[in-house]
């Protein structure tokens with residue numbers, strides 16, 4: 001069954017005229033994109049429906065809060081279409097389109113006309129990877145690489161597989177949630193994945209389920225087809241207000257992912273990206289929700305780390321006690337920071353590491 005992409009808010013059937021008019025202004029600034037499968041998961045009678053929160057624009061997006069590139073990815077762009085931040089991992093931005101646009105997307109700048117961070121011609125990126133033998137992982141991202149034709153995707157994967165030192169290819173994709181039919185209806189895609197996910201060098205699909213209700217029959221079918229093709233799956237989600245910011249929902253997401261063989265991998269502090277004001281939750285509240293969600297789930301379901309994807313590295317939020325919050329570098333750009341622990345005084349209004357940085361208590365190497 002084919003599904004229709006929906007890019008104009010007036011095409012969304014469940015909204016009132018008043019809602020549509022209000023939303024129209026937002027989409028002038030931050031684009032809207034969905035499809036009829038994903039919209040069918042929304043309960044429009046529920047004004048707080050979490051799936052609607054993910055995909056339907058919200059008036060807070062115009063609050064004038066946040067930065068275009070909150071994690072300063074521009075600092076790590078080494079050639080057109082390639083970012084290299086951590087020694088072993090390179091990111092190729094291969095497309096500027098997704099199956100839908102998450103309202104809280106941290107990279108929504110690339111959907112704006114004129115942005116050229118995602119490229120068609122990946123040859124500069126491939127040359128860069130060839131010259132850097134420490135790169136063992138390449139993440140295909142964007143945008144959603146599964147939006148490319150299978151032929152183009154194979155062409156990219158083949159070129160990466162020809163580089164000996166690259167072992168893992170990751171595909172960052174929300175299509176198992178947004179549009180599982182992309183995977184279900186294309187056996188040739190599965191053939192490609194099977195061919196290049198080898199016994200010793202796997203392809204990983206870094207999937208993006210935010211809420212347990214996205215794990216539909218179709219989504220699970222798509223995930224199982226990926227597994228059958230030899231692809232490993234791991235889930236990344238930001239913690240988003242009104243979507244998964246309560247412990248029961250997050251625990252249920254962790255549980256359902258683990259049941260389906262998807263590793264809960266990262267939970268991200270929502271980045272202070274332009275338009276994200278209404279979606280973000282303060283750091284310490286995020287930590288409390290995350291900690292509480294993990295209390296009643298199995299070890300397999302609690303493998304996720306809670307991290308801030310900061311310009312200086314991936315920084316895990318590891319604890320809070322009395323008046324202090326504890327962080328630890330999980331991945332550091334500067335090796336001097338590797339595994340460094342940061343301790344800050346509690347600041348319940350902090351949304352990002354920088355909101356603490358002025359008042360460091362101590363830093364341990």
Ligand code: SF4
Nearest residue numbers: 098101102105143174
């Ligand atoms: S799938 Fe990822 S890149 Fe695409 S809109 Fe959502 S968060 Fe952004």
